[in-house]
Amino acid sequence: MAGVIDGLSWILLSVGGMFVFIGGVGTLRLPNFYTRMHAASLTDSMATLLILPGIMLQAGWSLATIKLLAILVFLLLTGPTASYALANAALLSGMKPEESRQTVGDKTSAS
Amino acid sequence: MIIVSGIFLLTLLAIIAVAIVRTKNLFVAVMLTSIFSLLMAANFFILDAADVALTEAAVGAGVTTVIFLSALSLTAERERSITRKRYLAIFVVVVTTLVLIYATFDKPRLGDPQAPVHQHVAPWYLEKTPEFIGIPNVVTAVLGSFRGYDTLGEVFVVFTACIGVLFLLGSRRGPEYAVYEPSPGNTGLSHHLIPKVVSRLLVPFIVLFGLYVQFHGEYGPGGGFQAGSIVAAGIILHALIEGEAAALAAVPRAALLGMVVGGAMLYGLVGLAGLVLGGNFLDYSVLLSDPIAGQQLGILLIEAGVGVTVCGAILLIFHAFAARELV
């Protein structure tokens, strides 16, 4: 049983680590702001959903599990809210998603 | 691994510091400052300072950014590029850096147990805390009891800074006394549905977490300074979403002033109670018949005083900036 739990948490942690990394690459490499935000916020939620349960399996039943669950819930609530606020701020300032499509690959004028 | 990750985070820290100084856009500088704060907190945690990391998290994550942004919207967002000869400044800075780096070779290396810092009072604190005070968190014991004088001073610095901000920003010009009030028509971000719902859900939890940090400070990382900042961050969130007027309706300005003054007074009075009961100033052993229980009661009271003062001061500062912004 312990081996199964260990293996499961190992899988969760490594897949979560991969998502973290993919999100990082996406934030750096994608051509304009809205696509970058897409990469960052999606992988943020996914990595949170994978890494924290992975740690939870290691922790077993203790106070730490409850705290990790709380961290998970709060990160899942606040992450998309922050993304919403950011996208809204960008839209407010007149940064149109379709405008920036024409400037793919031209980072200096993407604003 | 720990050393390597420390080195990685410190390198990022140095790079971000250069970027903060180089950028001309003050808004960008403020955003980079919050990355700087996150890196500092991670570094503190790696270097075994959980309490300090929690303080940096509580202050740097919300409060600093909000105050900086309020100040920016009251002044200018960009730095004007002025061509001025800075060779002298660069020369001075480079020479001093080299001298400082040369001087570090005389310091004990990181983690050296034989370093002079670890030889004198620190072992005494670690050894005597269970005996005299009986709480697990040595940092709280030193903060509240062994070095209570120091903390009293710090609380009064926060108090004084708050009074100073109120003097500078609080009152309108004119013969009659009047304070800037936020316009009731300003409803903040409440027309954004998602932040509104999430914040209504989270504000109670943030305040609850603040209280947990306050009262758990003797057993784990936490204490008055962190708790005050966290509760203040929760109420600042409420103010951002519902407008400052709503936040002032929830916690009125008079209550905030009472918190700042009352917290500092509570700290001082606990000290005086020690004198009255026949001990020294800020000696809590005499508060109860059992000296250890007395110490614990004293630390609980002064931590409460610290938390209340810090929370009130941060909120008053926030309201002083925010009310000017929307005139």
Added chain:
Amino acid sequence: MYYGVAFAIFVTMGLAMVRALLGPTVYDRVLAVNTFGTKTALLLAVIAFLYGRQDFLDLALAYALINFIGVLAVLRFFQNHQTDKTNTREE
């Protein structure tokens, strides 16, 4: 295994910081700050387990709860400055 996750988070922190330094718009930098914040919360949780001090999860909890206040303040800041849009762009 924790080391692997910590390493992935470190790399992502580095990448996010490059984005924060490059820009090109201010929003990219805010996005990088936000990514950095969630990564720090995860990193603190992982390090708490690496150190074997599980009572230090409070730190990650603090970041999970209050880190998004900064981004909301940014939204508020731009909402109050809708009139002078030119200011929010970088040259």
Added chain:
Amino acid sequence: MELLGYYNYWVFAVVLMIGFYAVIAKVNLIKKLIGLSIFQSAVFLMYITMDKVEGGTAPIIQEGVSDQIFSNPLPQVLILTAIVVGVSTLALGLAIVVRINEVYGSIEETDILDMDRKG
């Protein structure tokens, strides 16, 4: 490895002087304050570096665990209070800058000095 033990202090020196550079060379008052807070953070970093003991853990005594090595609690206490004090004094500085901006209409040091010279 021996040299890497000094890396924290080198970063301390570099960050300290970056902050100092912002204070002496920048003309924008808010930038000066940001520089000041970087300077302050560098000092925090030095103190916290001194508290680390090899193989140690944070100075919170765990029940049922004996012969742990603890890091030094004293620098932590000093810095913990200094962080909150740092924010409130920073707010005081920003308040002064806001008032200066109201009176002079500028937060660039050179402008303010020019206006003062003209009377």
